[in-house]
Amino acid sequence: MTSLTLERLSVRYGARWALRNVDLHLDSGECVLLGGASGSGKSTLVRCLGRLIPQCLPGSVSGGVLLGGRSVEGLSVAELSRSIGVVFQNPRTQLFNVRVEDEAAFGPRNLGLDDGEVERRVAWALDAVGLTRLRARTTRTLSGGELQRLAIAAVLAMGPRLLVLDEPLANLDADGTRSVIGAVRRLNEEEGVTCVVVEHRLATAAAVAGRTVLLDHGEVVADGPTGEVLADRPLLARLGLKATDDAQPRWQKLVGPRAARDAEPLLAMRDVTAGEGSPPALTAVDLSISRGDFVALVGHNGAGKSTLARLLAGLLKPRRGVLLHGGRRPRPGSGVGVVFQDPTVQLLCDTVEQEVALGPRNLGRRDRRPIAAALAATDLTQYRDRAVYGLSLGEQQRLTIAAVLSMAPDFLILDEPTVGQDWAHMERSMDAVRRLHEAGSTILLITHDLALVERSASRIVVLDRGRIVADGAPRLRRRRREVAACASA
Secondary structure, eight states, rough: OOEEEEEEEEETTTTTEEEEEEEEEOTTTTTTEEEOOOOOOOOHHHHHHTOOOOTOOOOOOEEEEEEEEEEGGGGGHHHHHHEEEEEOGGGGGOOOOSSSHHHHHHHHHTTTTHHHHHHHHHHHHHHHHTTTGGGBGGGSSOHHHHHHHHHHHHHHOOOEEEEEEEEETTTHHHHHHHHHHHHHHHHHHOOEEEEEEOSHHHHHHTTSSSEEEEEEETEHHHHHHHHHHHHHHHHHHHTOOOOOOOOOOGGGGGGGOOOOSSSSSSSSEEEEEEEESSSSSEEEEEEETTOOOOOEEETTTTSSSHHHHHHTTTTOOSSSEEEETTOOOOTSSSSSSESSGGGGGGSSBBBBHHHHHHHHHHHHHHHHHHHHHHHTTTTTTTGGGGGGGGGGGGHHHHHHHHHHHHTOSSSEEESTTTOOHHHHHHHHHHHHHHHHHTOOEEEEEOOHHHHHHHEEEEEEEEEETTEOOOOOBBBBOOOOHHHHHHHHH
């Protein structure tokens, strides 16, 4: 067990303050929920706890971080790794090994533990996040949600006294969310591990946190019992947050009868098998998407959703079967816009405005009004001159959406576009997507967010273990009671 103290912690990136005079103390064994809008300073605070700023990342730091009353500046790397376990927003940045079990064992082995203890910790950590059945898999065959759980398992296996989780529920399905929340609760309540959980899904994370701290523009604006802080609806509204989570039902029960399709679909898949490994990510998939559809693609982590999206975007070839876009084989860039789970893989320019302008420029378009409109729609106008990699992950996700919106693609694929975003910005971005759909574009939305599906999609396709198990119109509005029943099952 260990305490954590921040003393007037301030971080500046150039002329911009990310944190300003943050004072915070966590008693040993306390679990705190840290919330705030995208760009409020949450991830910067996490990086300071892991001593990444200024040692590894640029930034001017003042004030102090104390662990058990001792400054982290005085701790060696070995001491720090034994004391603090940090899971960052993007799991790909902290995974090093080819196989799942080797990744989970990496930390304990580097702590010098014997083989028996390493195996005990690996088995416990993988079980805690629901990955035992995948321990022999290669990491490159995992979905985004499975990678998220693996990063958490790798940190849990090291047995930290302070556990810091930055958006641990992003990309997770209902089962994964329950596993991670359960693991945090056990560590905190049974072993006395001090926990900091950074999360936009406030109501879900509130289940393990007796105290909530909210940041706004780098300053603490609320600090108190979780129930009291989350009951302050005017404050949450001002910060663009909400304290209610929508139920996560079993999707199959929420799909109605299949609607009639156009004779000539925009996209058609027949008997498609794709993906590495055995079994493959997709097996014998038949799917057609009509022009003007708004399709929600849902399913558990590892169901094959992202693989299907890459196929439809022309970024992956099927191992077997036929895939046609407008009667032809799809190719990258042929009227298709894609927003990936990880925004960093598609950011190419120095500044925000340059990034949004890149697509229209490459298409030979000189009208700058779509660029300005995309920036405004995603609330990035004030950041137009900001360095792309000076943005938070949520802001980068909005930037990738803006960059695609500025091109007004005929077919738009969004793979978990709400990751890292607060509720207000998520709604604003999705409003822009819905307007694009109303203008005639076809939309494929991959998400675990039921409420977002309800507000947007005209059709739900459910994937399970690489196969389509349901496809039809949503029944959500007519089956509120069933939603609640499914969520509690």
